[in-house]
Amino acid sequence: MELDSTADVSARLGETGYLCDEALSTVAFLALRMQRPLLLEGEPGTGKTALAEALAESLDLPLVRLQCYEGIDATQALYDWDFPRQILHLRALEAAGGADPEEAEKSLYDARFLLARPVLAALQQSPAVLLVDEVDRADDEFEAFLLEVLSTYQVTIPELGTVKAATPPIVVLTSNRTRELHDALKRRCLYHWIDHPGLEREVQIVRSRAPEVSEELGRQVVTVVQQLRDRHDLQKPPGVAETLDWARALHHLGTTGLDLATASATLGALVKYREDAEKVRHALDQMLRA
Secondary structure, three states, X not given: XXXXXXXXXXXXXXHOOOXXXXXXXXXXXXXXXXXXXXXXXXXXXXXXXXHHHHHHHHHOOOEEEEEOOOOOOHHHHHEEEOHHHHHHHHHHHHHHOOOOHHHHHHHOOOXXXXXXXXXHHHHHHOXXXXXXXXXXXXXXXXXXXHHHHHHHOEEEXXXXXXXXXXXXXXXXXXXXXXXXXXXXXXXXXXXXXXXXXXXXXXXXXXXXXXXXXXXXXXXXXXXXXXXXXXXXXXXXXXXXXXXXXXXXXXXXXXXXXXXXXXXXXXXXXXXXXXXXXXXXXXXXXXXHHO
């Protein structure tokens, strides 16, 4: 389904619960219209992955996710052969008797024995949304492979030939900037840095994504989270996902207003490091006494 303007992008993403500012809706619209990959960088928890999910939902397209990690190679992103099924196939041919060895070998590399990994699956299923998540965790060689795929939207399987997407998939790459990506990949993409949302936008996000949480409690939670981010001394400042988790946790406990005892008891939804929990607990004591 077409999105005809930046306002259309904002509205359709908003229907999925994803609220974005004008800059993000503009770059998303341009990525769709220009058929260019969209590279999103920003701190963890700022909504980079969620944008790809929201795009897929708003456009009613399948989401294909490639989670990058150290050591990932092209094979793990493209395809593999289903060896157990190939062996069963060989045994069946042997049991039938009289199979020509050369023909039997050729039959092993049939499409029915191909296991499509995310990149190949996205090319085959396109139109689709391909999320290349945390590309900064992969190494240089994998980045070069991605650049080639994103330039042609096709891959070659030696035994079967070339697979080319009938329609280029919508590609969203995310990076937490644990290392700098190469200029060649950046030039291929449209780029946007996502910051944590401001107070009012984050309150709107809580209201949209967790409507069961009262407005008063949601605003209290967001106010505290925003102050914690401003401290700059936490190993992992809470992202929007943690804000939502904390608000929902407090709601499930029947909390209508933040108090130190309940807030401290639910910190596991907000921070994930012992050192951070201690700092936040101390800060909460000061904030809620003020």
